[in-house]
Amino acid sequence: MTERMLTVGILGATGAVGQRFVALLANHPWFRIGAVMASERSVGKVYGDAVQWHLPAVPGAAVREMCVTPCTPDGREGLDFVFSGLPAEEAVEIEPLFAARGIPVVSNTRSHRMDPRVPLVIPEVNAGHLAIIPDPSRTGDRQGFIVTNPNCATSALALALDPIHRRLGVRKVMVVTAQAVSGAGFPGLSVMSILDNAIPYISGEEPKLETEPCKIFGCIHHDQIMVSDMVISAACTRVAVRDGHLMHVSVELNQLASRDEIIACWDDYISDIHGLGLPSQPERSVEYLDVPDRPQPLLDRDRGQGMTVTVGRLRECAVLQWKFAVLGHNTIRGAAGGAILLAELLTVRGWFPRS
Ligand code: NAP
Secondary structure, three states: OOOOOEEEEEEOOOOHHHHHHHHHHOOOOOEEEEEEEEOOOOOOOEHHHHOOOOOOOOOOHHHHOOEEEEOOOOOOOOOOEEEEOOOHHHHHHHHHHHHHOOOOEEEOOOOOOOOOOOOEOOHHHHHHHHHHOOOHHHHOOOOOOEEEOOOHHHHHHHHHHHHHHHHHOEEEEEEEEEEOHHHHOOOOOOHHHHOOOEEOOOOOHHHHHHHHHHHHOOEEEOOEEEOOOOEEEEEOOEEOOOOOEEEEEEEEEOOOOOHHHHHHHHHOOOOOOOOOOOOOOOOOOEEEEOOOOOOOHHHHOOHHHHOOEEEEEEEEOOOOOEEEEEEEOOOHHHHHHHHHHHHHHHHHOOOOOOO
């Protein structure tokens, strides 16, 4: 049977994350863009005029000439699902409107991430949490639902922790981040605020980094996600880097382990999507680099087309047990790329049927 392309909408298509969606979906083998939606500022303009494009590859003519429409589910029967790159304040109301009309939402925003009835998923780490969404083969109907992917820093942190957590159990985590300016959206911080500077505060970021991994490493109980008892302390800093969040992580494990055993966790990692061959799945989701001065944002953020999280500098920690550095591309692995991989998983698991 021929498999059809799925038609997707993008909520917040003109923003930093929205532009990544447009770029990453340009030649996607399963998904094609059917609607670009944004604020009143952009509605009625063609996408090419509404967007202040800032990525290397320019969008194709079909998307450039598409009219930007409002973020409402009215008249969206042709969409199979939507990706959301909306600000949280807007997403909290807009995303449920789509879900209520039977249009699933794959969201990047924090609004529904910690709702125990909404899966918060990194496909490699906790694909099993999708089981709390109503099973399409059981209901037979087109179901609206919201699934979320984590905050950009959480995506990299949880992927770096997962291989160790599976084998050795991670009990406590301390993390200090150096986060890129693109994490603040577009146009983001003014040059005067960030050039030659580092800002030891990112509004709302530390609570996300301290709670989201606990939900990701949690378990299902009565169709809800129960958070794990992992304890995390986070300190978040904005630095003058364009893309790529770097972080220093210290961990206490449930078991004693040698340096070689911990590196083997990353080298031998078999994730929840091992062997599925999803189009956005990198060859290595996590890669340990045994080089003293890596990972670096400039050199390592594009590893695996921005989908590989790079780990390095594993050494003993005098306070907890081990410490290491982690780097992830915030708008690819930590946002649009992660959401597209999640939608691909939903497709192969039957929630977005292609036949
Ligand atoms: P952004 O650059 O500020 O883009 C926001 C988008 O939402 C724009 O398309 C904007 O449209 C639209 N929008 C704003 N107000 C709206 C309204 N009232 N109604 C409808 N649309 C509206 O933000 P971003 O960095 O892309 O982030 C988007 C979401 O992803 C946020 O929730 C953020 O926390 C999350 N996130 C961001 C990153 C990152 O690295 N940047 C990573 C992970 C998650 P106009 O252009 O028309 O104003």
